[in-house]
Amino acid sequence: MDRVLTLFLTRYYHARLRKFEEFDLECCTTDEILSMAAEASSLRKFIIDSYEEGYVESTDRIVSGTNALKRLERILTLYFKKLGGPSEQEHFYLCRKPVYLDATDKESFKNGEPFELAEYIDHIDNKSDFVTEIEFCFESAAQRESWKNKTRIVMTEMVEFLIWILKKLRQQPKAMPVPLLRDTFVILLGLKLLQQHGISVREPRPLLISRKFLNNFPNGEKIYDALNSDIFYGILYDGKARDVTELRHEFIQRARSHPGISAPFIQASRDYLAKLSLDGPPFIIESGMHGTFPLWLLTLTDNVGDMVLYSTVPWMYSTYRDIVFRNNYNYLRDTETIVAHEYLFQFHAISDGKVLVKETSDESIRILALYELHIFKKLLRRKLTHLGRGEMT
Structure with missing residues (x-):
């Protein structure tokens, strides 16, 4: 996190915490209490996630300036005492209990084999058509069954997200889906499967752009801070985005003039987009949470195209309401941190105009990722007949 982002979040948390504490539980309906509790739960989850992702110093500033964690804990305790019944996890989490894996070492990329991205996608797509044995990946049968149950829950959710995307794409038949890897x-693979079964969807053109991609450029971290903190959160801090249309317009204006976005990065981004050979407006698909990279890509297309997210942070719910599948930040980490998204492969380099990725050298991770993808395809295939007839429920 950087200065502007921290300033915005401190101000936002101050305002929302005051609202939660002034909320009169005796004069509200159950649905109203649940709505407030859902936001409070997501705000606490965001702080916890920020610590886990290493943003300790800036998150400490937000927490110390607002006493957010203790106040949110007290607020949620009061809300659920009034509500009774199911717990916070049962109400607001996709997976009620976390399932931890032993075989998730990010260092395994160091010795991983490099692949050209398009070839690697086809390779994994083919391998995930077959059942994999995962027993040796777990220390106990109980751990294995818990993980399998979580996988089924998350993959069912991903099928629903894909169906929602398909509905959006059918409203824009010329649009070309551009999934932003790794988290999509x-x-x-779902879009490719739909195509293979004759369902009308244009060929997806994946793009691997991330903070790892930025590391290829001098001051890559500062480029990200410029895009995310200075520009995105600068717009929010200044109150310049009442809806997604205004946000996109303002982002483009600021991105085009920001001195921290280097010419080599701009050119590389343009070249990467050009290599997708899009013959229609891009329909950029991202997991969440801010939409910084989709906004950057739309800057390069002169605001031509659209973007959708799986979920977002609470302060973006109203702005992104028409382009977000779930207004529940708590769901996001469960979908982003599946093995196939978090541990299977990562950006390696651009060589001779080709994007190279490195696959993990850990066999257990590969096996678990293939299992996840196989379950996703299995669940999606059950919907194919209805999707082919245009039924979206």
């Missing part, structure tokens, strides 16, 4: 890898 499941969706990419």
